[in-house]
Amino acid sequence: MSVVDSQWIVGVVSSGFRLLWREEKAPLTRVPPRFKPPFSQEARSVLQSEIASLEQKGAVERVRVHSSLGFYGRLVAVPKASGGWRPVLDLSLLNTFLREIKFKMETPASVRDSLRPGDWVTSIDLTDAYFHILMHPTDRKWLRFRWGDQIYQFRALPFGLSLAPWIFTMVVRQVCALVRSQGIRLRAYLDDWLIMNQSQSGCSQDTLTVLRESNWLGFSINRVKSELTPSQTFTYLGMSFDTVAWTVQPSQRRVDKLQAQIRSTLPLLMASIRSLASILGQIESMALLVSLGRVHKCPLQFALKPFVDSPLVDWDALIPLQGWFQSATLPWLHTEWVCRGVPIVVPLPDLDLFTDASREGWGAHTDLQTPPFPLLSRVIRKAEMEEPALLLLVAPLWPSQVWFPDLLRLAQGPPIPLALVLGELVQPRTGIPHEEPSLLKLHVWKASTSSVYASHWKAWTAWCSARGVSSVAPRSIQVANHLSFMSSQGASVSSLRVRRSAISATLQQIGRSVRVGGVIAAVIKGAALKEAKARLPAPKWDLFLILEFLRSADFEPLSEASLFNVTRKALFLLLLATARRGSEVHALSGQPGDISFEPDGSASLRFRPDFLAKNQSPGQASPLVRVKALTSALAPGDPDSVNCPVRALRLYLARTQPIRSSSQKLLFISLLTRREKDLSKVTLARWVSSLIKQAYEWRRTKRGGVMPSLPLDSARAHETRAWASSLAVLRSRRLEEVLTTAYWRSEDVFINFYLRDVTALRQDGSRGLPALIAAGQFLSRT
Structure with missing residues (x-):
């Protein structure tokens, strides 16, 4: 499914999610298979407790007719990194019958690109994230498990379903679109959300808005794990940030885990390829967070390469460590170096070297940028860092994307919609047109629609940011307060009118509106009469x-x-x-x-x-x-x-x-x-x-x-x-x-x-x- 529209998501939320099959559906059985129960009493107690909790939360339900057809998986309890247990249904066999859907999630690089120096940040953690999405009643029979003599089936989206991260991300994107269209900078990795703002008060206000919208949409917030007080030092996705020092480093938990695994392997004469690959994977994930980290991962990477290149690799095979493992991993045991940190965003180089690494160009022109949509975040970041940057950016009106609030903030005036030309959006080389180009709503975001509107829009967004007001979803009274503030600072009536027009025109272009009559008109009229009485000019002649x-x-x-x-x-x-x-x-x-x-x-x-x-x-x-x-x-x-x-x-x-x-x-x-x-x-x-x-x-x-x-x-x-x-x-x-x-x-x-x-x-x-x-x-x- 390449295009997921909001109506489909509404159907999922209201009626439940239906499984998406490749061709044939997984076979059902009337006789539940018997899986080996946990050996230890402690493990059995944990599972019993987790099943009772699932039933209490409404995530599972008992199957009354045991002879009915169903598909069964094995329920296991996986320890959480933050403590506690997570019940996971082993559906590895069922997943082979389901469609594989490619989609994008937050990455460490995308989070780093979204930050700005001095940002204030809060984080929101959802309780039982997947359980917010119910399964369609007709598809619950594929999500069964047996515990003792009782048969259960999941009513809600289970952990272990291959489609779960995708559908949950699609639902969360609708929430993100609602929030980002109000100019709020929000990053969401499944149930872990990050809110950013340049001011402390603005961050608090944005956090309250996200909490209000989330509660209204039915999301349950874990206030114990959430960090609702704005801070400039925080940890997110295993990275520790300091927006004042403008550095990022691996979280202490990740460093401790890597060093513990290295130290436990050092005394061994031989180790499995699987365990060494695990160490290399952890180093790889931290390489960009450590100064010259990619250089110091190479010795272990080169040593393992001959063993893992084969398609028939035996991951449990043992290989001798000798002395090479110690020399390859020794730098990663120096905590001071690993935790020194690197700049959150790599500074611009002193010298640019250009090369074309692709067979097809992506259509850049002088003063006009038409990058692929995945590169928009970096294009916007580059435009922000290179001041002054004047360009025309062709981009969709896409509020769910993480770059949308930044584009609203940097755009000089309202975007201009492009007329739809059939066959205009095609893949290079193949010439295959986009399936539904009308959904993209392409716009030209100009460096300056007009110099007057540009300056007025920037002043409006700055005023909103300082007071925690949404610049793209304001109420009429907030616009009126802004104009009244301008009048008190000596702004002329003509400036008030242009400011009102700039705000109104920009909001209309992004699908929003504000009523310019009523209280807004009253403020301008009052200022006009006051100005007329105070500065009434004399006639030009007698x-x-x-x-x-x-x-x-x-x-x-x-x-x-x-x-x-x-x-x-x-x-x-x-x-x-x-x-x-x-x-x-x-x-x-x-x-x-x-x-x-x-x-x-x-x-x-x-x-x-x-x-x-x-x-x-x-x-x-x-x-x-x-x-x-x-x-x-x-x-x-x-x-x-x-x-x-x-x-x-x-x-x-x-x-x-x-x-x-x-x-x-x-x-x-x-x-x-x-x-x-x-x-x-x-x-x-x-x-x-x-x-x-x-x-x-x-x-x-x-x-x-x-x-x-x-x-x-x-x-x-x-x-x-x-x-x-x-x-x-x-x-x-x-x-x-x-x-x-x-x-x-x-x-x-x-x-x-x-x-x-x-x-x-x-x-x-x-x-x-x-x-x-x-x-x-x-x-x-x-």
Whole structure:
């Protein structure tokens, strides 16, 4: 079974595990075979006690009908390394009928690769690991044993079944996927789990999360054997680690066992090949944990090679030891050397020598890494050690893998899914395609999706790590707390929004999500209002100065002003009265049927038919633009009445009527003779800008040059939109009404870029403020 999906695992957990046969099933018998019982009374007592314990735990059940068909094995008790006994059912014959499934388990090398300097570590040990998985009722008859006159069969996964390590590992991987998808670094070798974190508090929090998830899934924790207090020195899989000194060495128990076996063999003249091979195997397992260990294993390895190379080797045959055995094993009796330790991860070499040891390359390209999946851990480790490392890594979205939390931590932004191309994943040379490529969910993990998102995601993960919060499975309140913390440290509202977007986008790419509304939106909105009040910018130019200039002799009486000034005054007042964008005023139609003056003194205008506003959806009808008369809010004879936008519009239409041609469709037309094309919106903006600059120059001349000139980059026509909307807010209009009327989709845009302190420039033009506010009636949508 090359691909094991989660649904199959769910079936195993809920209904029980069914044996996987090669072809034929093992034969059943009605008569239980008789196995030789243990010779010693102590061994019989141990087995009797273990059987009673198995029955109490529900791991075995009594067979009521002794004549029913079944397959029988011999139950033995094997001493545990940590003390006590483990009941093992001898199923060596049954295992020959079962499928052999290759799978990967944790190795000393993979554990060492997963550690980082200064890591804090805890370990969790499961109680009766295999017994967590029940056997399917129909397959329990193959797991029987006889004790005295009673027949038992296993209800749970027994020790001794060749498929037991595989199926248990597959089930545990689902737990690992659940935990690793939350960014927790977890290693699991059967029932022995290791949890790592760079901070002590983070390790404690991760341990609590793993315990909570394990208990919820029904796993029983052995708290006596578990090490639940974070430590930087620990023993795992027979290796003793120190993440501060960054060293690893064989555990003292392994060293003592090896030295005891060597010392017991030294006085002998001859020893069996089996016992010498056992010593060599122990040395081999420790060679990478001892300085020059592989060099010092060679003498024993070379001496045994001629005896073990034969396929018909007799493992119980005796060979003379003479003096070679002592010289071959003497270094391994020096405890100080054996326990000196080596670096946990081999440092990068000073010189790289390259060679190709395989017949097929594995597809590495410049700035793009597509390694075989088993090499991903080492690729990620290399990228972490070589700083700065910039690459694109093609890897599956595979939360159950041990490298997944490290990939989440190092990835600069969210991964990008790759489109599935049939036949893309094939074996070299054979060309055989992958059985189910869709299950791999290949993604490109970029060195930087964007520099902004990358820095924000790293800051978020660092904040989570320091507080023991999962960066990839947060609750909304945790994200809100993070944003609130940023705000308290002086972060701008725009930074809060980008941080929120970076978190949300990354979580979506890995199949997670967080609700960005509710409490998160409330934090950002509160920060925006606080920032707006604290740092509300002044307008870029003085509106009241412009209005005073529009009442000057250059513009009034308006019927006697130049056509250019009439046009500019009508354009400016229309922009101010509608709070529209310049592109929208530019698109107003000048056709007779599209302009009308109402009995209440207001004017109604339409856009040209083909116009689509910035925030207008395709197919949505353009709204009617209504402009109210200023005289409706002023007393008769008020001098501000000359700045009425409806009055200026009437006079502008009357003055341009003689020069309009049928080809000119827009409201505002070119003032040049023989020009029949429509004006561009850039020209309208330039006219408004010239009006603003001229007003400042007019005031400087009037005051004898004492008034400062306007900065060249401040005379922007678009500022009329900010003035009009800010005055509406000052008039106590609801923010939602202002946003709707002025066609803003987001209040963030308005608060950050358009809201002004409109009282900042109330100089001698303040008399115009009440009238302007009173006249600032925004257009109603129809």
